[in-house]
Amino acid sequence: xxVKTISKDLIGTKLDRYEFDVEKGKIREFCQAIGETNxxxxxxxxxxxxxxEDIPAPPTxxxxxxxxxxxxxxxxxxNMGVDTSRILHLKEKYTYLKPIYPGKVSSQGECxxxxxxxxxxxxxxxxxxxxxxxxxxxxxxxxxxxxxxx
Amino acid sequence: MSKIDFDKxxxxxxxxxxxxxxxxxxxxxxxAGASGDFNPIHNDPDFARKTGLDGTIAHGMxxxxxxxxxxTSWADQKQIREFGVTxxxxxxxxxxxxxxxxxxxxxEENGEKLITVSLEAxxxxxxxxxxxxxxxxx
Numbered sequence: 323x324x325v326k327t328i329s330k331d332l333i334g335t336k337l338d339r340y341e342f343d344v345e346k347g348k349i350r351e352f353c354q355a356i357g358e359t360n361x362x363x364x365x366x367x368x369x370x371x372x373x374x375e376d377i378p379a380p381p382t383x384x385x386x387x388x389x390x391x392x393x394x395x396x397x398x399x400x401n402m403g404v405d406t407s408r409i410l411h412l413k414e415k416y417t418y419l420k421p422i423y424p425g426k427v428s429s430q431g432e433c434x435x436x437x438x439x440x441x442x443x444x445x446x447x448x449x450x451x452x453x454x455x456x457x458x459x460x461x462x463x464x465x466x467x468x469x470x471x472x
Numbered sequence: 473m474s475k476i477d478f479d480k481x482x483x484x485x486x487x488x489x490x491x492x493x494x495x496x497x498x499x500x501x502x503x504a505g506a507s508g509d510f511n512p513i514h515n516d517p518d519f520a521r522k523t524g525l526d527g528t529i530a531h532g533m534x535x536x537x538x539x540x541x542x543x544t545s546w547a548d549q550k551q552i553r554e555f556g557v558t559x560x561x562x563x564x565x566x567x568x569x570x571x572x573x574x575x576x577x578x579x580e581e582n583g584e585k586l587i588t589v590s591l592e593a594x595x596x597x598x599x600x601x602x603x604x605x606x607x608x609x610x
Contacts, residue, residue: 348506351505351506352506352507354502354506355499355502355503355505355506355507356503356506356534356537356538356540356541357492357538357541358537358541358544360544360545362549372548373548373550374550378549378550380537380540380541380544380549381540381543381544381549381552381555382533382536382537382540382555385507385508385509385533386506386507386508388508389507389508389509389510390507390508393508396511406511407511407512407513407519407522407523408523408524409511410532410559410562411531411532411533411559412558412559413556413557413558413559414532414533414536414556414557414559415554415555415556415557415604416554416555416556417553417554418552418553418554418555421549421550462556468523468524470524
């Protein structure tokens with residue numbers, strides 16, 4: 323098996339645009355998986371009382387949109403030369419512009435940086451928009467790729 | 473409704489910490505299903521060992537989600553403007569996390585009162601797994 327490599331030429335590569343339906347049940351499932359118990363994520367009345375229009379998605383929910391909405395990411399990464407079995411997450415940053423509520427969202431990721439050398443890293447920026455086309459979350463994810471043992 | 477009073481909070485204030493139980497393999501399988509991140513290094517010990525790890529490791533995003541719980545148990549989620557972390561060490565099943573936060577900076581910018589909170593998730597031995605910051609609009 324040849325050793326895969328990434329290159330700086332990947333900077334600027336846009337991934338496919340995709341849509342995802344944020345569902346209350348999926349928000350509940352995610353909250354249960356992370357141990358979140360605040361009633362605003364489970365009960366519409368509690369959410370409204372706290373000033374939300376609908377059940378909000380918790381701060382790291384964007385990851386659900388990215389993985390469930392775009393399962394092709396693994397294949398894309400392999401195609402870009404990434405050995406996906408050796409990926410580790412390095413950084414994640416979210417900027418929240420509007421709450422994520424149940425309903426259709428759309429998203430598109432772009433490779434915004436690559437470093438090669440002692441540590442190979444890639445950074446993807448993803449903007450998530452609501453059904454009105456307004457940007458609601460900006461996510462920036464960096465991964466690094468572990469080198470095979472010498 | 474704002475839970476945060478800008479004027480009453482001092483730099484150095486520490487958020488009530490959040491402690492998790494020991495993370496189990498089942499937690500990670502469940503997180504994989506909920507998040508959609510099925511990278512087998514998180515759910516298949518044999519696969520993880522083949523890639524040079526000594527067993528499965530927690531999703532970084534599972535650890536970030538614990539810090540997220542710390543943030544939303546303190547601030548109203550609508551007030552959180554930014555939330556970012558760097559992953560420093562791997563979290564393994566069996567480890568417990570303590571998530572802490574401390575006010576690092578207060579500033580007024582373009583008429584907004586902003587509070588920067590530094591965040592950290594560490595295991596019982598004190599090894600930091602993940603650290604970062606959140607910016608809250610007070």
